[in-house]
Amino acid sequence: MSPTGVMSSRIPVRRACPWVLLAFVLALPAAAIPAQPETARYAKVPASPDGIGKAYLGREIAQVMGAGGAPWLERTERAQEERPDLVLAALEITPGMVIADIGAGTGYYARRMARRAGSRGMVYAVEVQPQMMALLEKHLARHLATSVKAVLGTTTDPRLPAASLDLAVMVDVYHELEYPYEMLAAIVQALKPGGRLAFVEFKANDPGVPIKPLHTMSEEQVRKEAAAHPLEWVRTVRELPWQHVVIFRKAGAAR
Secondary structure, three states, rough: OOOOOOOOOOEEEEEEEEOOOOOOOOOOOOOOOOOOOHHHOOOEOOOOOOOEEEEEEEEEEEEOOHHHHHHOOOOHHHHHOOHHHHHHHOOOOOOOOOEEEOOOOOHHHHHHHHHHHHHOEEEEEEOHHHHHHHHHHHHHOOOOOOEEEEEOOOOOOOOOOOOEEEEEEEEEEHHOOOOOHHHHHHHHEEEEEEEEEEEEEEEEEOOOEOHHHHHEOOOHHHHHHOOOOOOEEEEEEOOOEEEEEEEEEEEEOOO
């Protein structure tokens, strides 16, 4: 999907590009989520060149990309470098589904998911950065993506209706969330019983992935952080060139 907020290096190392992609520059915990002192959940660490000096469950949170990196999201090479067709197949989207693209950027994935969900479906394209939101709306209008609704969320709350989603997706976004616990809790609240959540992240510790390490995540780390929420692991798709897709289901519902 897209990068988020003030980050400069989801872009491949070989390009040495200083862009800053998707905007999850975060705010305060959503009212519906039980508050907890930040010091009890997050740790202050020495900031690395690509991080924000704040750690969650042993992982330093990455800087987020801003609107200046938007062209990278729409690059023609993305089709071969990341194989979004395989990502979409892994998501198993069917007509009529209600989907959220969290950190939608320019809407690259939102538009494609909407085509699969069809005219009876709906895709919420969530952004928190006003500049990226403006670009998102332009792209949606240009592509006549009428079944995609742009939503301006906060850094801890996507502002989606409770129990409304069949599927929520974060493409190369989660590792940049400044408040990962709060945002993930809000996303889970927006899932229907049995709704699914997919993390699409660049593979950590893979020499074939030309992405700076802080903008990658291991499957183990994704599952560790998801375990703080009522989510059940379903499966992991590992066959993509650069990424893996780690899929969960909201717990406590019939399959």
